[in-house]
Amino acid sequence: xxxxxxxxxxxxxxxxxxxxxxxxxVVNLKGREPGEIPFKLIGVDTGACPMIMSIGKQRWxxxxxxxxxxxxxxxxxxxxxxxxxxxxxxxxPNEALLKFHNKCSNPNDANSKIVLDVSEELLKLxxxxxxxxxxxxxxxxxxxxxxxxxxxxxxxxxxxQNGHKFLRLDVSKSGEEARKWSYHLGSVxxxxxxxxxxxxxxxxxxxxxxxxxxxxxxxxDLDLEVSVSNIVAQVDLNEAPSCMFESPETEPCKKxxxxxxxxxxxxxx
Amino acid sequence: xxxxxxPQRFKTRAPNAREMVCSLCIxxxxxxxxxxxxxxxxxxxxHIPAPTVPADNPMTVESVKLGEMLFFDTALSANNTTSCSSxxxxxxxxxxxxxxxxxxxxxELNRNALALINVAYNASFTWAHNNLDxxxxxxxxxxxxxxxxxMGVTGNEDVILMRFEQGDYPALFKAAYGDETPSxxxxxxxxxxxxxxxxxxxxxxDAYAYRQDDxxxxxxxxxxxxxxxxxxxxxxxxxxxVNFTQSSKxxxxxxxxxxxxxxxxxxxxxxxxxxxxxMGLYSVTFNKQDMGKFRAPTLRNIALTAPYMHDGSIxxxxxxxAFYARxxxxxxxPNPYRSPFIKGFSxxxxxxxALVAFLQSLTDEEFVEKHVSRKNK
Numbered sequence: 001x002x003x004x005x006x007x008x009x010x011x012x013x014x015x016x017x018x019x020x021x022x023x024x025x026v027v028n029l030k031g032r033e034p035g036e037i038p039f040k041l042i043g044v045d046t047g048a049c050p051m052i053m054s055i056g057k058q059r060w061x062x063x064x065x066x067x068x069x070x071x072x073x074x075x076x077x078x079x080x081x082x083x084x085x086x087x088x089x090x091x092x093p094n095e096a097l098l099k100f101h102n103k104c105s106n107p108n109d110a111n112s113k114i115v116l117d118v119s120e121e122l123l124k125l126x127x128x129x130x131x132x133x134x135x136x137x138x139x140x141x142x143x144x145x146x147x148x149x150x151x152x153x154x155x156x157x158x159x160x161q162n163g164h165k166f167l168r169l170d171v172s173k174s175g176e177e178a179r180k181w182s183y184h185l186g187s188v189x190x191x192x193x194x195x196x197x198x199x200x201x202x203x204x205x206x207x208x209x210x211x212x213x214x215x216x217x218x219x220x221d222l223d224l225e226v227s228v229s230n231i232v233a234q235v236d237l238n239e240a241p242s243c244m245f246e247s248p249e250t251e252p253c254k255k256x257x258x259x260x261x262x263x264x265x266x267x268x269x
Numbered sequence: 270x271x272x273x274x275x276p277q278r279f280k281t282r283a284p285n286a287r288e289m290v291c292s293l294c295i296x297x298x299x300x301x302x303x304x305x306x307x308x309x310x311x312x313x314x315x316h317i318p319a320p321t322v323p324a325d326n327p328m329t330v331e332s333v334k335l336g337e338m339l340f341f342d343t344a345l346s347a348n349n350t351t352s353c354s355s356x357x358x359x360x361x362x363x364x365x366x367x368x369x370x371x372x373x374x375x376x377e378l379n380r381n382a383l384a385l386i387n388v389a390y391n392a393s394f395t396w397a398h399n400n401l402d403x404x405x406x407x408x409x410x411x412x413x414x415x416x417x418x419x420m421g422v423t424g425n426e427d428v429i430l431m432r433f434e435q436g437d438y439p440a441l442f443k444a445a446y447g448d449e450t451p452s453x454x455x456x457x458x459x460x461x462x463x464x465x466x467x468x469x470x471x472x473x474x475d476a477y478a479y480r481q482d483d484x485x486x487x488x489x490x491x492x493x494x495x496x497x498x499x500x501x502x503x504x505x506x507x508x509x510x511v512n513f514t515q516s517s518k519x520x521x522x523x524x525x526x527x528x529x530x531x532x533x534x535x536x537x538x539x540x541x542x543x544x545x546x547x548m549g550l551y552s553v554t555f556n557k558q559d560m561g562k563f564r565a566p567t568l569r570n571i572a573l574t575a576p577y578m579h580d581g582s583i584x585x586x587x588x589x590x591a592f593y594a595r596x597x598x599x600x601x602x603p604n605p606y607r608s609p610f611i612k613g614f615s616x617x618x619x620x621x622x623a624l625v626a627f628l629q630s631l632t633d634e635e636f637v638e639k640h641v642s643r644k645n646k
Contacts, residue, residue: 144409145454154423159409160553162400182416189555191400204555244416247555 035116038223039098049104052174053228059174060237065228066099066156067167068135072116074126084117089149095135097150126215134166134208140187158186160245166207182242183256205248209260213268223269230265303447306331314470316479317511320389321518323403326458328465331445336463338441339456341644344432346373347421356382359640362570363467368581376417379547381581384574386567389465392518396579397529397550397563404461426453469569469636486630493627496620503610513568529562531606533597534578541604560606572629586625
């Protein structure tokens with residue numbers, strides 16, 4: 001992933017100074033609590049109803065876009081250190097659901113931030129942030145009906161795969177809404193019944209994506225950008241079939257997973 | 270037009286003080302707060318072992334009764350049009366006469382609804398899946414599937430649960446689970462208990478084979494029986510055992526075999542490929558060896574469950590026998606996935622009629638009548 005945009009450093013330096021002067025470490029000047037990292041969609045008009053994504057001259061409604069993150073870690077003095085998400089409706093200590101919703105539907109059914117259960121001081125010491133897009137094997141395959149929120153969000157159930165979708169993107173063409181396209185990703189080809197293989201080896205395709213993002217040690221006020229158009233780059237949504245239950249080795253699933261792994265679809269602003 | 274319901278999520282709820290006190294009463298053996306559920310009696314023939322039951326969902330009279338009510342209730346679908354019994358009709362041995370099922374929004378599914386007969390003994394569920402080890406897990410598919418929508422529960426949980434806060438339901442939930450407030454998890458448990466209770470072992474064949482009643486089968490049916498268990502037709506290799514399917518497990522043998530077979534129903538490219546819309550077990554495992562493999566369903570009550578095969582593409586039992594007799598479709602083309610037992614056989618019209626007559630002897634009239642009358646109650 002790329003370094004954060006340098007232009008942000010100076011204003012943030014100023015902010016850091018201001019914060020230290022006022023002694024405020026609960027909510028900083030941007031109105032954030034410690035450990036809060038907002039995610040912003042880019043290339044998508046989030047004020048529109050429904051949200052509109054522009055790809056070249058085409059416009060697509062983003063009817064649903066959400067993904068799970070898990071296993072947050074920071075690197076301090078060269079060592080990775082596990083941290084927790086703050087427990088909320090959108091986060092368990094180890095998993096978080098980001099869910100971007102069009103405002104005309106139910107504005108409360110959306111979450112565009114993660115909140116790490118850490119002090120601002122610890123974040124300032126961190127040189128990297130690491131997390132996984134996806135859910136751990138045991139959480140993914142446990143009974144979703146009895147799991148805590150957000151793991152019991154049925155729109156992310158993937159019952160044919162006996163698990164959860166890790167990422168869900170449903171779009172429809174603006175002005176031609178019957179033309180729909182979906183990308184649903186999760187672990188496939190899993191066999192959790194096997195007692196003789198370790199869990200990680202029991203899925204033919206685990207389909208988790210790990211992110212390692214650099215952190216500037218003075219700057220804790222950046223947002224993460226999420227680019228939907230990077231996820232679907234080089235996939236013609238007019239022509240390509242949806243990718244929901246198909247093998248990751250067939251198109252367009254193959255291209256989509258390559259995009260998730262190689263294109264910087266989550267990066268600092 | 271379907272009413273759009275705002276997506277809402279259901280929460281797992283901590284037990285309240287009253288419930289905790291009630292639980293305590295049950296633990297200490299008291300009956301002051303609520304009566305403990307009654308263990309379910311299977312009433313199986315002596316030669317049939319009990320099925321395995323998940324430890325976290327014991328069979329009780331109350332859970333089966335609640336599950337039966339839910340199974341026949343359209344309130345379980347988001348738009349209140351479809352019940353489990355819309356596709357699993359007791360008159361058809363809990364299968365359907367349509368080629369493929371139709372969901373609550375009118376969308377066609379890829380597959381024909383399986384008969385819910387002795388499902389408690391299944392080693393695997395649906396037509397082709399190697400990673401669903403309980404009815405409880407399977408049930409999440411029809412309830413929550415969105416592509417296509419089957420019952421349409423996703424995002425509509427709160428609306429649906431509210432419907433079960435009235436009428437007989439609070440008392441039924443209370444009796445089964447000690448809490449009159451419905452939850453999706455308890456609905457799934459009750460439906461699983463009811464489906465598990467659908468055991469059928471009282472056909473003419475059972476009278477002949479297990480109760481030594483020589484008059485239970487006709488001479489023609491006996492001829493069919495002998496053909497069925499012959500190396501010529503090979504039927505029994507996949508449809509063997511007391512449940513007429515290899516894919517079985519029970520309490521003496523908890524680790525069930527999960528055999529899946531490619532019958533050669535399709536061979537799209539002369540290399541064994543199935544249509545992209547449904548490639549059987551391959552669509553779950555993405556292992557090429559699983560191309561076109563499906564589970565051999567039970568043949569009990571098979572005369573009632575037409576049409577046949579996973580996509581309902583064969584209309585009658587006579588046509589199914591003709592299909593296997595010619596060694597599957599496109600039998601002359603190479604097909605590396607086709608089961609070695611599907612190699613074709615010669616059979617006269619008289620023998621075919623005998624085989625059909627034998628398959629008809631697997632119908633359990635008492636079972637069907639009992640459940641049809643309950644449906645009509």
